[in-house]
Amino acid sequence: LVLSSGEGLSFNARIESAALRGVTVTVMNERPRRDAARTPVLAQALVKGEKLEWIIQKTVELGLTHIIPFSSARTVPHYRGKDIEAKRKRWQTIALEAATQSGLPFRPTIEAPLSWSELVERFASFSPVILFWEGEEHVSLKKLLARTKHAATAPLLIIGPEGGFAPQEIEEALQRGATTVSLGTQILRVETAAVVATGIVLYERDNLELPLATS
Numbered sequence: 001l002v003l004s005s006g007e008g009l010s011f012n013a014r015i016e017s018a019a020l021r022g023v024t025v026t027v028m029n030e031r032p033r034r035d036a037a038r039t040p041v042l043a044q045a046l047v048k049g050e051k052l053e054w055i056i057q058k059t060v061e062l063g064l065t066h067i068i069p070f071s072s073a074r075t076v077p078h079y080r081g082k083d084i085e086a087k088r089k090r091w092q093t094i095a096l097e098a099a100t101q102s103g104l105p106f107r108p109t110i111e112a113p114l115s116w117s118e119l120v121e122r123f124a125s126f127s128p129v130i131l132f133w134e135g136e137e138h139v140s141l142k143k144l145l146a147r148t149k150h151a152a153t154a155p156l157l158i159i160g161p162e163g164g165f166a167p168q169e170i171e172e173a174l175q176r177g178a179t180t181v182s183l184g185t186q187i188l189r190v191e192t193a194a195v196v197a198t199g200i201v202l203y204e205r206d207n208l209e210l211p212l213a214t215s
Contacts, residue, residue, distance in 0.1 A: 006107035040201050041066045045161035046077045047190050055194045060098035065106040069113040074163035088112050120176050126156035129178040136182040144181050145204040159194045
């Protein structure tokens with residue numbers, strides 16, 4: 001079997017014995033490492049029903065290790081107090097199960113929901129900050145990634161709610177350094193956009209390449 005530290009290290013191991021109270025294994029060798037330094041971070045607006053759980057599950061399966069839920073002017077779900085922590089714990093469980101199932105050697109982090117203004121304050125920690133907006137008519141994701149593919153920092157991918165972003169939110173994001181991009185002429189559902197955007201960015205930044213074998 002494969003054992004993971006949850007911090008990027010994975011090891012091939014052999015089961016020596018198994019009992020009701022535990023399993024004994026022998027660790028044989030370390031597996032090739034994955035570099036997560038440039039892995040995108042997803043900022044996902046809160047959405048109705050179980051859509052956010054599905055987004056978390058699928059994007060972690062693809063390789064994301066950090067997701068930031070947020071509320072904006074047009075988000076419908078609003079969580080407060082104990083509800084926020086209960087939801088975050090469930091999201092964290094879903095993320096960990098997805099990481100385990102897909103063999104991701106990192107323990108994913110799902111933050112407590114931020115407000116839009118709190119999220120904007122975090123823009124300076126990422127490069128580029130990519131805001132997916134159906135109103136963008138000139139900048140495609142392909143064009144932006146061609147310019148930023150080799151950036152050493154992690155990009156922030158921002159996916160809005162079902163109702164889209166309010167005009168003042170787009171303006172504020174642009175003023176704080178974000179770039180609005182389009183995913184094409186089709187109008188995608190929120191959950192579709194999140195998975196498609198994640199997959200494209202991971203591919204273009206070589207996050208889906210096989211890790212080099214250890215010496």
